Each structure stands twice: as C-alpha cells, then as structure tokens.
Amino acid sequence: MSDIYDLAVIGGGIMGSAAACRAAAGGMRVIVIEQQTIGSGASGVNAGTLSLQIKRVKLMPYAVKGHELWEHAGAHVGFHKTGGITLAFNQREADLLHERMALKREAGAPIELISPARVAELEPNLSRKVVAASWSAEDGYANASLTGAYYRARMETAGVAIREHTPVTAIDSNGGSFELATSAGPIRATRLLLACGAWLKSAAAMIGLDLPVRARVNTVSVTERGPPLVGTVIGHATGLLTLKQKPNGSVLIGGGWQGTGSPEQGRGCVDPETLLPNLRLAMFAVPGLDRFRVVRSWTGFEANVPDFYPLAGAAPGIENAFLLGCVRGGYTIGPYIGALMGDLILGREPELPLFDPGRFANPAAAAA
Numbered sequence: 001m002s003d004i005y006d007l008a009v010i011g012g013g014i015m016g017s018a019a020a021c022r023a024a025a026g027g028m029r030v031i032v033i034e035q036q037t038i039g040s041g042a043s044g045v046n047a048g049t050l051s052l053q054i055k056r057v058k059l060m061p062y063a064v065k066g067h068e069l070w071e072h073a074g075a076h077v078g079f080h081k082t083g084g085i086t087l088a089f090n091q092r093e094a095d096l097l098h099e100r101m102a103l104k105r106e107a108g109a110p111i112e113l114i115s116p117a118r119v120a121e122l123e124p125n126l127s128r129k130v131v132a133a134s135w136s137a138e139d140g141y142a143n144a145s146l147t148g149a150y151y152r153a154r155m156e157t158a159g160v161a162i163r164e165h166t167p168v169t170a171i172d173s174n175g176g177s178f179e180l181a182t183s184a185g186p187i188r189a190t191r192l193l194l195a196c197g198a199w200l201k202s203a204a205a206m207i208g209l210d211l212p213v214r215a216r217v218n219t220v221s222v223t224e225r226g227p228p229l230v231g232t233v234i235g236h237a238t239g240l241l242t243l244k245q246k247p248n249g250s251v252l253i254g255g256g257w258q259g260t261g262s263p264e265q266g267r268g269c270v271d272p273e274t275l276l277p278n279l280r281l282a283m284f285a286v287p288g289l290d291r292f293r294v295v296r297s298w299t300g301f302e303a304n305v306p307d308f309y310p311l312a313g314a315a316p317g318i319e320n321a322f323l324l325g326c327v328r329g330g331y332t333i334g335p336y337i338g339a340l341m342g343d344l345i346l347g348r349e350p351e352l353p354l355f356d357p358g359r360f361a362n363p364a365a366a367a368a
C-alpha cells in the first residue's frame with residue numbers, strides 16, 4: 001500500500017470526522033490527525049442542544065439536515081427529541097422573539113408561537129412571568145460526551161486511519177502533495193482538509209493563509225441529580241440560555257456566556273462574572289432550580305469569523321487544500337456540513353452550497 005494518503009484531515013471533531021467518513025466511503029484513503037482525542041474539543045464539551053430555534057436563518061436548511069442525522073444516530077449519541085420552548089419575559093424580548101421566529105419559520109423551521117398558558121401546560125415548573133414563547137416539537141438534545149466514541153467507531157468502520165495525541169507542527173505543500181510534520185513522524189497526502197475548530201487560524205497559517213478567525217469561550221454547567229423539573233429544552237429569546245434536564249436528573253445549563261483564555265493557551269477558564277448571570281437567568285426561568293447544586297462548570301472554544309457564517313470550501317490559491325470550520329450551531333450542523341465537504345473533496349456537487357473561505361483569506365498578509 002502506498003505511504004501517501006488521498007486525504008489528510010487535521011481535526012477530529014464532528015465536522016472533520018464526518019468529512020473523513022464521506023471521503024472514505026467514496027473510495028479515498030483517509031487519515032484523521034487530532035492533537036488530543038477524537039471529539040475532545042468543542043464537539044465533546046458543548047451542551048449538546050439540538051434546537052432549530054437558535055440557528056441563524058441562512059443556516060436553517062443545514063441545521064434541519066444535521067438534526068436528521070443526529071436523530072438517525074439515536075441511542076449511539078444519546079439523542080432525545082423532547083421539543084423545545086424559547087421564552088420571553090418582557091415586551092422587548094417578545095418583539096425580538098416574534099421577529100426572529102417568523103424569519104426562521106419562513107426558512108423552513110417547524111416553529112410555532114404559543115401563549116403563556118400553553119407554556120404552563122407544557123412545563124408547569126417554569127416561571128409564571130413568561131410574556132411570549134415559541135415551540136418546536138423537533139427540538140431536543142444529544143450527549144456531547146458520546147461524540148468521540150460515535151465518530152471513532154464510524155471512522156474505524158469506514159477504514160479511516162486515526163492518529164490521536166498527534167499535533168501537527170508544520171505543513172509543506174511543495175511537490176504536488178502535502179507533508180505534515182507531527183510528533184509521530186511525517187504524514188503525506190495529496191489532499192488536505194483543515195477542520196481544527198478554534199485552531200483553524202494557526203493551522204491555516206502553516207499553508208500561508210491569514211484568516212480572521214476568533215474564538216469564543218462558551219461556558220457550560222451541570223447540576224447534581226434531582227427530581228423532575230423540565231422535560232423539554234428551554235431557551236431564552238436573547239439566546240443567553242439553554243437548559244435541559246437529562247434522564248438521570250441532572251440539569252445542563254449553557255447559553256454562550258464567556259469564560260477567559262484562548263486556543264493558544266489551551267482550554268479556557270470559567271469566569272465567575274459571567275457564570276453567575278447565566279445561573280441566575282436559569283433560576284429565573286425555572287424557579288425550582290435553586291434547590292439544585294451546580295457540581296461542575298467548564299468551557300469550550302467556538303470559532304467564528306466576522307460575518308458569523310462558516311468557512312467551508314477550497315482554500316484560496318492552494319490546490320487540493322480545503323477549509324472547514326467557524327460554524328455557529330456547529331454541533332447540530334456539523335454532521336451534515338462535514339458530509340457536504342466530503343462530497344466536494346470527492347469532486348461531487350454538494351447537495352447544498354458551501355461557504356467560500358476566499359471571502360476572508362488573505363495570502364499576502366500571511367506572507368508578509
């Protein structure tokens with residue numbers, strides 16, 4: 001067997017793994033290189049929320065398709081379709097909710113506006129200060145901690161080679177192929193996909209691209225186990241709360257509140273100044289939550305570019321190199337946009353259009 005792969009994927013999260021599986025299914029010899037373990041980055045430390053109500057309008061078709069793939073994975077990823085309620089507690093929030101949900105419904109999301117009385121019927125333990133709300137029966141969640149095991153099994157079945165605990169320190173693109181310098185020795189491939197999340201900026205710099213990738217440091221908390229409080233996914237009109245109670249009774253709380261740190265420093269740190277408002281909003285929405293102790297809080301990096309849309313497509317000016325990342329709502333969308341990227345690398349026309357990284361890449365700045 002040749003010592004050169006058809007495709008090397010840097011990054012073993014959802015998107016890189018899904019792209020690797022699709023490329024391997026199309027006949028390519030694929031290797032995935034991950035600096036930690038498969039699914040250990042943002043793909044494995046997020047809150048696992050699969051809500052169509054919190055996705056950007058332009059990304060809704062991708063979210064719907066991604067949601068279907070999570071549902072198909074079922075128990076392997078701890079999928080639960082519970083329905084979801086997004087709450088507004090004053091008129092300003094209600095106006096925001098109505099405006100956003102109307103656009104998302106037009107984009108194909110199965111969302112309906114419901115009354116406070118209906119909210120009380122669905123979730124009797126929620127605050128009685130609800131002014132307006134929306135509901136989607138399709139919302140739910142998966143267990144993000146199962147992401148790595150699920151995609152490792154899929155890649156092994158597809159014949160994808162996996163190298164974990166293997167940071168890439170340099171990329172040489174001379175001679176019509178790519179040679180990756182790693183702690184385990186050089187790896188060669190004729191095609192390259194960078195899908196390494198918050199580390200996409202530094203990886204792209206290795207091939208001469210300057211990308212305006214920034215990283216958010218999202219905070220997630222989990223409580224001790226307790227009696228049933230809520231059965232659906234709960235959100236807030238501002239997007240500053242996601243909350244769900246898992247079958248074991250623990251409550252998972254998120255909402256994009258920011259910690260501190262950067263990808264270059266490793267994992268981020270929880271910031272009490274943002275953690276406390278997140279928990280207060282959760283307790284305001286679900287008053288009984290004040291009886292639950294928080295047992296752990298952690299952070300995960302979420303990469304983005306200035307327009308908050310994905311980088312997904314060919315790397316500008318670099319033949320056979322591709323970029324995939326910066327997907328808001330990446331946990332939901334990741335399986336689908338990863339498969340689309342696999343199709344592009346195979347030379348197929350993706351079912352839905354991708355998002356040209358050329359709109360931001362600046363080779364001249366990287367070379368200066």
